[in-house]
Structures are given as structure tokens and as C-alpha cells.
Amino acid sequence: MGIxxxxxxxxxxxxxxxEFNFLSKSDGxxxxxxxxxxxxxxxxxxxxxxxxxxxxxxxxxxVLYCTKGGKPSVADxxxxxxxxxxxxxxVLGSLYPRTGITVTIQELEDFGGLLSCCLNCTCLALxxxxxxxxxxxxxxxxxxxxxxxxxxxPSKQHLDTARATMTFVFDSREKNLVTSVTEGVFSExxxxxxxxxxxxxxxxxxxxxxxxxxxYANVI
Amino acid sequence: MKVSIDDVVLPGDYCEDIVNAGEKSKVILGxxxxxxxxxxxxxxSGVLRKRAPNTYxxxxxxxxYVPSRAENVxxxxxxxxxxxxxxxxxxxxxxxxxYLSFEGATKKNRPEVQVGDVLYAKMLIxxxxxxxxxxxxxxxxxxxxxxxxxxxxxxxxSLNLVRKVLSPNCPLLNSLKNEWxxxxxxxxxxxxxxxxxxxxxTIAVGNAILGCEYLSDSEIKSMCTNIASLLAGHVS
Numbered sequence: 001m002g003i004x005x006x007x008x009x010x011x012x013x014x015x016x017x018x019e020f021n022f023l024s025k026s027d028g029x030x031x032x033x034x035x036x037x038x039x040x041x042x043x044x045x046x047x048x049x050x051x052x053x054x055x056x057x058x059x060x061x062x063v064l065y066c067t068k069g070g071k072p073s074v075a076d077x078x079x080x081x082x083x084x085x086x087x088x089x090x091v092l093g094s095l096y097p098r099t100g101i102t103v104t105i106q107e108l109e110d111f112g113g114l115l116s117c118c119l120n121c122t123c124l125a126l127x128x129x130x131x132x133x134x135x136x137x138x139x140x141x142x143x144x145x146x147x148x149x150x151x152x153x154p155s156k157q158h159l160d161t162a163r164a165t166m167t168f169v170f171d172s173r174e175k176n177l178v179t180s181v182t183e184g185v186f187s188e189x190x191x192x193x194x195x196x197x198x199x200x201x202x203x204x205x206x207x208x209x210x211x212x213x214x215x216y217a218n219v220i
Numbered sequence: 221m222k223v224s225i226d227d228v229v230l231p232g233d234y235c236e237d238i239v240n241a242g243e244k245s246k247v248i249l250g251x252x253x254x255x256x257x258x259x260x261x262x263x264x265s266g267v268l269r270k271r272a273p274n275t276y277x278x279x280x281x282x283x284x285y286v287p288s289r290a291e292n293v294x295x296x297x298x299x300x301x302x303x304x305x306x307x308x309x310x311x312x313x314x315x316x317x318x319y320l321s322f323e324g325a326t327k328k329n330r331p332e333v334q335v336g337d338v339l340y341a342k343m344l345i346x347x348x349x350x351x352x353x354x355x356x357x358x359x360x361x362x363x364x365x366x367x368x369x370x371x372x373x374x375x376x377x378s379l380n381l382v383r384k385v386l387s388p389n390c391p392l393l394n395s396l397k398n399e400w401x402x403x404x405x406x407x408x409x410x411x412x413x414x415x416x417x418x419x420x421x422t423i424a425v426g427n428a429i430l431g432c433e434y435l436s437d438s439e440i441k442s443m444c445t446n447i448a449s450l451l452a453g454h455v456s
Binding site: 020027028095096133214216 | 265
């Protein structure tokens, strides 16, 4: 992580704000804003599901993603899949066999980095719901611009002109890479550098999680 | 991350104090803790607590009930199936309740339980792989306080609030019980049943309970006197 020491100020993320129990009726919910990008996530479960989708060894995770327009598309299905697989790595599903956990995500505002905002918000909603988890995770998005520079947490303008965008998810235990979603053209070295930068930036997200939990722990 | 007792914890953190204590004597891992190979990992977010000598758990926020053994719960009968009742307790599947597990029940003398009745029952079996089973008697065959709850009013709340109300340190019930008479049954599954003389009094108890979730002990006391004076008609 040599990059971190050279440019410590480069690891400023967009301001994050979060509220738990945003929805009163769901088992766990959170609203998260990263800069101007906002998402709401509701978690319900473990609950009864129809026997065809039950698994005898672990709980079934179902992720529903709703865009602002409300029209489902193939890209949304792909996003759902990415989020579901990431959640499955974090949730201890083996403690709740033959049940289902439903995660519903609603996009509110997209000014760049929506996928990482959704992933982080999902993690916070899962924490709020009290579902047992193996670890938490943090998602960071970065973009490679025309000149080949790496921009952490790019804005909408950056994304429009970017050569490539990457989203990385790290777990909280060993800070291992859980998910990597990339789009566009880039070299192997750029990928490695982006990975290292996002890895360092993920600590900020984990610190943010701890701050939020500390704030809410006062009232329990 | 390494954590110690009374810290704010997140899933994936590990605690070495517990492992060290475990080398000397037996330790009890409560909710939110899990042993994996040679470390004890946190699985829920909240505050890590310890009770002497060797009990550890995580105080966390939760709304959804996951059945666990020997807890008293409030359930609603949803089905009569032969010699068992199916009871909704708010978990992932309904619990079963045999008609023989009531006081004085025999094959000929069946208890009078209808679909839709509210029950106060104890979890006899609760494991993740099996359907939970309830009983309405203790080990001596006496019903004690368990059984069908007639009349009254049931509402849902978070599991933390239930634990707070039942905690011996909570001044809520002690301040309320002197103000006006009422009956109360608190289920560990986040359901509370109240019965008072009038509807006004019932609603007052319900509001007092729901209102105390985020209040400190002294605030709870002043809220209770407030509600009592409102109810008595001193303040309109």
C-alpha cells in the first residue's frame, strides 16, 4: 500500500450519511447517501418462503432492485445478482435453514457510484436487521479517466468521460476482495493500482460503519 | 478487528478476552457470538457485554423473532390440525402446540381453544432444523400464568423494548403499577398483551410502553407521571 503513504489526502471519500430504521414496518432498513447518490434498503427475514425455493442447508437470499423510473431491465438483474452474491458471502445463512431473507433496494438519486452505495446500504440494513453475519463488507467505486488516472468515487461527469469504471468489495475480516465489477478497457497494472487504492479507501467505510453503530448503540 | 468487553462491535470482529477466559474455565457464548476454530467471532452489531463469571453476549437491535428454548412468547392460533394447534409466534414458521399440553387436558377433556385465540406459552423445543414446539404447562403440569389470554389488546414492538420492559432495572412497570390497575403479558417474541378496565387505560399503558424505548430511567418516570395525570383528567 505504498500509494497510501504518498498521498494520504487523496483518500477523501464523499460525505456519507446514514439513518437506520427508515422504514417502520420492515425488520431492518437503512437509507444511505454517499455524496448526492442515495439508496434505501429494506431487509425482511428470516421468514417463511415457498418450499420450491427453500434450501435445507442455508437460507435463501432474494434481492429486488427497483430503479427510480420503476422499469426493470437486464442491467438491473445483473446488479441484483452482484449484490446477492456479495450478501451471501457475508450472511451466515447456515443458521437459518429453510428460510428466506428478502433484500429490497430502491434507488433514490444516482450521481455516480450507485452500485457501491447500494452495496454499502445493504450491508447497513443487514446490520440493522440483526441477521447473523460472518463479516461486514465495504464497496468502493473508481474510474479510469482519459489520461489513465484513477479517480476514487467519481462524479457523474467523470463517469461519462471515463475509459473504465471498477467497483470493488472487501470483507472486514482479512480485507479480502469479495466482489469485483469492471467495465471498459484498462491494463493489468491499472487494475492492480486501482485495487490497491480502493483497498486502502475501504478502511474509511468500515470506520463509518463503526461510527454509525456506536451512535445507535447508545440508545439500545 | 480485535475488540474487548463493552466495545461497540461489528460482525467479523474477534475477541481474545473470551478465548483467554475459555482456556481457564468454561465460558457461555450468548447471542451474537460464534466460535470458529480457535477464535470467537462477533456475528451481530451492537455492544459486547459480559456477566460474571463467564457469560458473554452482544446487545443488538432486532425486530424479527428467532425462536429459542424456554422463552415465554405470545402467539395467535392460526389452525387446528387434528391433535395439535398451529400458533403464529412471529418466527420463520408457525409453532406447534399439542392439545395435551394444557393443564388438566386429557384425550376426552380437550381444552377450549379456537382459531384466532391469543396464547401465552413457553417454547419447549426450538432448534434451527425443527419446527418450534410450545407448551402451556410447566414441568409439574400446572398452568401458572400460561394459557389463553382473554379480551385485552395485543401489539408488536422491537425485541429490545421487550427486554428493556422485562429488565428488573427498568422503572416503567414499577411506576405504572401504582397509578391504575392493569394486566400485562410480555412475550419475548416482541408482542405485548394488555388488559385494563377501560379502553383509555389500555391505550395509556400501550403508549407508555412504546414511548419508553429510547428514554432514560428518569425520563421514563416523569413520562409515567405525565400519562397518569393526563388519564386522571388533571391536565387536558
